Amino acid sequence: MERIPILRMGRFLLVTVQVDLQDEVVQALQDDLTAKIVRYGARGVLLDISALEMVDSFIGRMIGHLAAMSRILDAHTVVCGMQPAVAITLVELGLSLGFVRTALNVEKGMKLLNEAIANDDPHGLLDAEDDERPL
Amino acid sequence: MNVLSDDSLEIRRDADVVACRQAVRARSVEQGFGLVDQTKIVTAASEIARNTLQYGGGGTVRIQKLADGSKQGLRLVFEDRGPGIADIARAMTDGFTTGSGLGKGLSGTKRLVNEFDLWSKPGEGTRITITRWK
Numbered sequence: 001m002e003r004i005p006i007l008r009m010g011r012f013l014l015v016t017v018q019v020d021l022q023d024e025v026v027q028a029l030q031d032d033l034t035a036k037i038v039r040y041g042a043r044g045v046l047l048d049i050s051a052l053e054m055v056d057s058f059i060g061r062m063i064g065h066l067a068a069m070s071r072i073l074d075a076h077t078v079v080c081g082m083q084p085a086v087a088i089t090l091v092e093l094g095l096s097l098g099f100v101r102t103a104l105n106v107e108k109g110m111k112l113l114n115e116a117i118a119n120d121d122p123h124g125l126l127d128a129e130d131d132e133r134p135l
Numbered sequence: 136m137n138v139l140s141d142d143s144l145e146i147r148r149d150a151d152v153v154a155c156r157q158a159v160r161a162r163s164v165e166q167g168f169g170l171v172d173q174t175k176i177v178t179a180a181s182e183i184a185r186n187t188l189q190y191g192g193g194g195t196v197r198i199q200k201l202a203d204g205s206k207q208g209l210r211l212v213f214e215d216r217g218p219g220i221a222d223i224a225r226a227m228t229d230g231f232t233t234g235s236g237l238g239k240g241l242s243g244t245k246r247l248v249n250e251f252d253l254w255s256k257p258g259e260g261t262r263i264t265i266t267r268w269k
Binding site: 020021022023024053054056058083084085086088089090093094095 | 152153156157160171175177181182185229240243246247
């Protein structure tokens, strides 16, 4: 079974979904992502779905679960790059993903994550020594 | 109305759901569907194919390219010999699920297509026919 790669970028994890998602690949991603959030103390997850040509209710639910799990592990999630046709279809299907933060692209998603983290910690007290810890 | 092509695929495993999506995408492109129409029929196919697998214990899908005068369409017929649906009206309700889903599958799928037909008999199986016209 193929696995979706998770890249570490400082305090963030970047997940770029490039394959046509099979259900078991989605399950594996939940396991891998939560493990990496904990291992790296990641504060944010960027889920880039620009290559996804469709999101059905299963994948939509997976996205919601990933965001909820990450939040419990003290990381914010931003879903970015959704194709317009996917957004139209998703809303007609009845999934608005209203509880998931979204951005048009990775760059804007990164900005949103930085803002979310700054709001968590307005005085910058938490991250000072955390950032440079060895892997 | 003419049937221009008629393919059949097995839905037995997880990977077959992906294969079904890809086949539906290819046929919808051949029919000249725009990107939004393609996405809608592919998403509808994914929903029903997963139902066929999860609730029907596997089955088949027939993919038919249709032409009706100047209109072009795609019809998908999903069939399984699973336990069937006891209460169809309830199964079609937004939010109803017997599984772990959100209960958007059937009612949501109906909104993505132009024609939706569900036949089911407890103990005999389920047949869902969906059609989208360009």
